[in-house]
Amino acid sequence: MKMNNNPINWFPGHMAKALREIQEKIQLVDLIIELVDARAINSTSNPLLKDIIKNKMSLKVVSKIDLADEEITLQWQKYFKENQxxxxxxxxNNKTSVNTINNKIKEYAKKLQEKDVKRGLKPRNLRVMVTGIPNVGKSTFINSLAKKRSAGVGNKPGFTKAQQWIHTKDYDLLDTPGVLWPNLSNNDAGIKLALIGCVKSEILPNMELAKYAIEFLDANYPNLLYNKYMLNYEKDFSKFLEKYAIKMGHLFKKQELDYERSCNQILNDLKNGLLGKVSWERVNNG
Ligand SMILES: Nc1nc2c(ncn2[C@@H]2O[C@H](COP(=O)(O)OP(=O)(O)OP(=O)(O)O)[C@@H](O)[C@H]2O)c(=O)[nH]1
Ligand SMILES: [Mg+2]
Structure with missing residues (x-):
């Protein structure tokens, strides 16, 4: 299914500003962390970040693996490893995960400090910034690292615009993330981004989104629909929606079936992982 209207007209207008902000912030840090959503790793990766980062150290943090298809997550792990x-x-939301990231950042801090020592410099704290497109978990990420350290938040003097830093023993973290725009180059990127909540779903008609989602589930995860709704999908979205609306008692003014409400419900269930673990993109298929 193809949609004619560009669903994310919001982004181009803000791209230049976001780019400027990121470029300014990048100068302040040693390590750039890009958060992406495990359910759509291609679409939630920023297309330009690699070029902006240049020779700085970078780490990808793939969030929301609890909502993603485990098999596809494994494929991505392999892919990243193979491509270094x-x-x-x-x-x-899981403490062990936060510890894993924390240890990873400490490895980078160690690398930097060893380099400093080699150059005869006094070792200093690694400086880190977090980036990512909307809703990938940037704030959750920063808060969980900050809480863990119960670090004070304070101004670091010497920058034109006072930046807030979260200090830990091994590294300093910029407390405001850089907001990026998504990768729209692959097939149906806008739809997938709406389905995982990275763009406002109002941008596309809910009916179209739900149709895409149901057809995708039927093709890729045939059991999930029946398991959740106890309804068979007979290759006909309208028919499925009608059966669903009747079953759920979604009525408009107590007479007509309220399909908008039904679509909303299905989309919310999906976004919240209530149908099961779903990934919308595989490695190498856009
Ligand atoms: N299930 C699950 N939910 C997560 C995870 N990480 C973040 N979330 C949820 O995702 C939503 C968005 O998280 P935020 O931390 O606000 O994301 P953000 O990138 O700061 O979003 P913006 O500020 O809008 O750009 C919240 O409801 C989080 O609780 C995760 O690993 N798993
Ligand atoms: Mg945020």
Whole structure:
């Protein structure tokens, strides 16, 4: 299914500003962490970041693995390893995951400090910034690292704009993330981004989104629909929606079936992982 309207007209207008902000912040740090969503790793990766980062150290943090298809997550892990892209896969609501990231950042801090010592410099704290497109978990990430350290938040003098830093024993973290725009170059990127909540779903008609989702589930995860709704999908979205609306008692003014409400419900169930673990993109298929 193809949609004619560009669903993310929001982004181009803000791209220049976001780019400027990121470029300014990048100068302040040693390590750039890009958060992406495990359910759509291609679409949630920024297309330009690699070029902006240049020779700085970078780490990909793949969030929300608790909502993603485990098999596809494994494929991505293999892919990153083979391509020497440093990545950690996490559920940011899980303490163990946060520890994993923390240890990873400490490895980078150690590397930097060893370099400093080699050059005869006094070793200093690694400086880290977090980037990512909307809703990938940037704030959750920063808060969990900050809470763990119960670090004070304070101004670091000497920059034109006072930046807030979170200090830990091994590294300093910029407390405001850089917001990036998504990768729209692959097939149906806008739809997938709406389905995982990275762009406002109002941008696309809910009916279209739900149709895409149901057809995708039927093709890729045939059991999930029946398991959740106890309804068979007979290759006909309208028919499925009708059966669903009747079953759920979604009525408009107590008479007509309220399909909008039904679509909303299905989309929310999906976004919250209530149908099961679903990934919308595999490695190498956009
Ligand atoms: N299940 C699950 N939910 C997560 C995870 N990480 C973040 N979330 C949820 O995702 C939503 C968005 O997280 P935020 O931390 O606000 O994301 P953000 O990138 O700061 O979003 P913006 O500020 O809008 O750009 C919240 O409801 C989080 O609880 C994760 O690993 N697993
Ligand atoms: Mg945030």
């Amino acid at each position: 892209i440093d990545a950690v896969f996490v559920n940011l």
